[in-house]
Amino acid sequence: MGTYDRELIATARAMVAPGKGLLAMDESNGTCAKRFEKLGIPVTIERRRTYRELIIGTPNLADYISGAILYDETIRQSSQAGVPLVKMLEAAGMIPGIKLDLGAKDLPGCPGEKVTEGLDGLRERIAEYYQMGARFAKWRAVIAIDASIPSDTCLIVNAHALARYAALCQEGGLVPIVEPEVLIDGDHSIERCYEVTDRTLQVVFAQLRLNRVELDKMILKPSMVLSGESCSEQASVDLVAQMTVRCLRDNVPTSVPGIAFLSGGQSNERATAHLNAIHTQYGSECPWAVTFSYARAIQQPALDHWHGDDANIPEAQRRLYQRAKLNAAASMGQYMPEMEREMSMV
Numbered sequence: 001m002g003t004y005d006r007e008l009i010a011t012a013r014a015m016v017a018p019g020k021g022l023l024a025m026d027e028s029n030g031t032c033a034k035r036f037e038k039l040g041i042p043v044t045i046e047r048r049r050t051y052r053e054l055i056i057g058t059p060n061l062a063d064y065i066s067g068a069i070l071y072d073e074t075i076r077q078s079s080q081a082g083v084p085l086v087k088m089l090e091a092a093g094m095i096p097g098i099k100l101d102l103g104a105k106d107l108p109g110c111p112g113e114k115v116t117e118g119l120d121g122l123r124e125r126i127a128e129y130y131q132m133g134a135r136f137a138k139w140r141a142v143i144a145i146d147a148s149i150p151s152d153t154c155l156i157v158n159a160h161a162l163a164r165y166a167a168l169c170q171e172g173g174l175v176p177i178v179e180p181e182v183l184i185d186g187d188h189s190i191e192r193c194y195e196v197t198d199r200t201l202q203v204v205f206a207q208l209r210l211n212r213v214e215l216d217k218m219i220l221k222p223s224m225v226l227s228g229e230s231c232s233e234q235a236s237v238d239l240v241a242q243m244t245v246r247c248l249r250d251n252v253p254t255s256v257p258g259i260a261f262l263s264g265g266q267s268n269e270r271a272t273a274h275l276n277a278i279h280t281q282y283g284s285e286c287p288w289a290v291t292f293s294y295a296r297a298i299q300q301p302a303l304d305h306w307h308g309d310d311a312n313i314p315e316a317q318r319r320l321y322q323r324a325k326l327n328a329a330a331s332m333g334q335y336m337p338e339m340e341r342e343m344s345m346v
């Protein structure tokens with residue numbers, strides 16, 4: 001038994017507890033800047049702190065959110081009242097998580113492809129974040145689709161990094177979220193997305209095994225199998241659910257306790273409807289807990305409403321809570337599109 005075995009199993013189970021999902025709020029400063037600039041919100045450390053406090057301080061968010069993925073800056077910040085944000089999360093009943101990757105950088109020799117960096121010094125960083133209260137972590141690899149990519153080079157180096165990260169997390173007491181994101185960008189068909197996602201997951205699980213990652217102590221955060229964003233023929237909700245579940249069943253061992261999808265540029269409503277269809281149509285084929293780990297598809301209505309104006313915080317929080325509630329309903333196959341209308345009328 002490893003030092004943290006029992007704790008890792010308990011944390012992984014709690015992350016995908018029935019009726020709950022994860023909230024990704026780990027935007028790096030660059031991504032956060034792009035989202036703030038679009039709305040004319042000043043890109044300052046103080047505005048980022050206020051926004052993150054708005055999210056964490058949303059009343060009763062733990063009804064539907066098991067844990068939140070933080071960015072390095074956020075895990076070190078305190079509320080306006082001086083309470084560390086990580087303590088606020090814990091007190092509200094949510095598990096603190098931390099983004100460990102340092103971003104996707106150009107992959108030499110492979111035009112248009114990226115490799116995620118951050119392995120150097122990772123053991124020491126994990127020890128520090130564990131001390132600060134983090135109990136799980138996230139590392140995102142990005143896989144782009146084009147006629148000639150992804151290359152095997154891109155798939156292998158990214159999967160290797162994911163596996164090295166995951167093994168270090170388990171050694172240091174953090175449940176690794178393994179996130180291989182096949183990007184929605186492009187005009188590819190859903191069949192092509194299936195082919196790439198299938199190959200990606202094959203390579204990822206081969207590397208996880210090679211690096212002795214214990215599959216019962218991790219969470220997989222995949223993208224759904226979707227038509228490319230600019231493909232003229234967009235797959236139906238049912239086809240997305242069907243092909244996504246088929247791809248996962250073909251590749252994800254039953255020992256993995258949970259799958260928590262990313263939203264990956266889908267509209268809020270589509271991300272919720274797809275998760276719901278996975279449960280209502282194909283739930284009996286899923287041996288793992290299946291839920292969400294959305295960033296944009298939960299946060300966007302709140303960010304749009306807040307708009308940097310603190311007078312808007314209570315309504316922004318209500319919108320965040322409602323989006324979390326709808327996704328939690330979808331994670332149990334209990335979402336209905338009419339609930340969207342009810343949400344906007346409250």
Ligand code: 5MM
Pocket residue numbers: 024025026027028029030031032069103140181262263264265293294295296297
């Ligand atoms: C919050 O976005 C995360 C990536 O941020 P950086 O690119 O700035 O590092 C991202 O990893 C996110 O956690 C997941 O992709 C899920 O987010 P979406 O918006 O796809 O649900």
